[in-house]
Amino acid sequence: MNRTSSPTKKALFYTLLVLFSVLYIFPFIIQLVTSFKTQTDASLNPLSLAPAPFTTEAIERLADTKFPRWFFNSVWVSVLVTIARVFFCSLAGYALARLKFRGRGALFTAILAVMSVPGIVLLLPKFLALKYYGIYDTPGALVIPLMCDAAGVFIMKQFFESIPPSVEEAARIDGAGTFRTFWSIVLPMAKPALITLTILSFQGSWNELGHFIIASQNENLYTLTRGVAGFASGGLGSGTQFPIKMAAALVMTIPTAIVFIIFQRFFTQGANAGADKG
Numbered sequence: 098m099n100r101t102s103s104p105t106k107k108a109l110f111y112t113l114l115v116l117f118s119v120l121y122i123f124p125f126i127i128q129l130v131t132s133f134k135t136q137t138d139a140s141l142n143p144l145s146l147a148p149a150p151f152t153t154e155a156i157e158r159l160a161d162t163k164f165p166r167w168f169f170n171s172v173w174v175s176v177l178v179t180i181a182r183v184f185f186c187s188l189a190g191y192a193l194a195r196l197k198f199r200g201r202g203a204l205f206t207a208i209l210a211v212m213s214v215p216g217i218v219l220l221l222p223k224f225l226a227l228k229y230y231g232i233y234d235t236p237g238a239l240v241i242p243l244m245c246d247a248a249g250v251f252i253m254k255q256f257f258e259s260i261p262p263s264v265e266e267a268a269r270i271d272g273a274g275t276f277r278t279f280w281s282i283v284l285p286m287a288k289p290a291l292i293t294l295t296i297l298s299f300q301g302s303w304n305e306l307g308h309f310i311i312a313s314q315n316e317n318l319y320t321l322t323r324g325v326a327g328f329a330s331g332g333l334g335s336g337t338q339f340p341i342k343m344a345a346a347l348v349m350t351i352p353t354a355i356v357f358i359i360f361q362r363f364f365t366q367g368a369n370a371g372a373d374k375g
Contacts, residue, residue, distance in 0.1 A: 234313045
């Protein structure tokens with residue numbers, strides 16, 4: 098009875114997995130196919146999986162918009178934010194994990210509290226701060242408020258606590274200071290967590306929308322998320338314009354997908370670092 102039911106249960110289980118996988122990736126397939134349709138075909142057959150005829154007109158039309166400029170803005174913003182987050186979150190995580198100072202527990206609790214606050218709630222205070230410091234509608238407004246992240250500090254703190262303190266004690270005996278110990282000894286050991294933070298920071302800044310809406314009104318400072326959101330809300334003029342919207346979304350998806358595919362095995366290691374310690 099058990100031998101017979103076991104293969105049946107496995108077959109049912111894998112069938113459900115395949116079914117849910119297809120349902121999950123189906124919207125992406127529609128996006129991909131629609132990017133190579135004509136406007137007429139996309140309107141008449143929106144769920145068709147075969148473009149009739151196949152055309153690259155939508156992608157070519159993107160070159161005639163400010164899409165290339167927005168793509169460039171997304172690249173430099175995401176790269177700068179990622180570098181800054183990895184550096185500052187690592188410093189803060191190490192300080193909370195190893196340095197003994199008054200109020201350390203309260204500070205870490207405050208960081209955890211920030212993680213529980215919905216991002217939309219902080220948009221107005223961010224806007225007021227940008228106006229107060231005079232950087233609203235400047236390149237700095239796109240980067241500076243995103244240079245550190247509570248979740249990143251939490252990830253790094255948890256990983257640093259999993260490293261034996263004896264490693265640092267040996268470095269201090271050899272005369273290394275706190276920063277030298279952090280930079281030369283501890284940080285290289287945190288490679289899985291650093292790569293995890295790099296992936297999350299790049300994807301987060303690349304896909305960020307709310308902050309960029311309140312940071313600038315200059316179209317030359319738009320990122321892809323802001324620009325493509327304008328496409329979706331009628332920025333292309335009359336008509337549905339499904340092919341060019343889908344083409345823009347497709348191009349926007351490629352960089353983050355590539356980054357995740359390359360570093361996915363390190364992502365899993367870093368995400369589980371804190372759990373191993375517990």
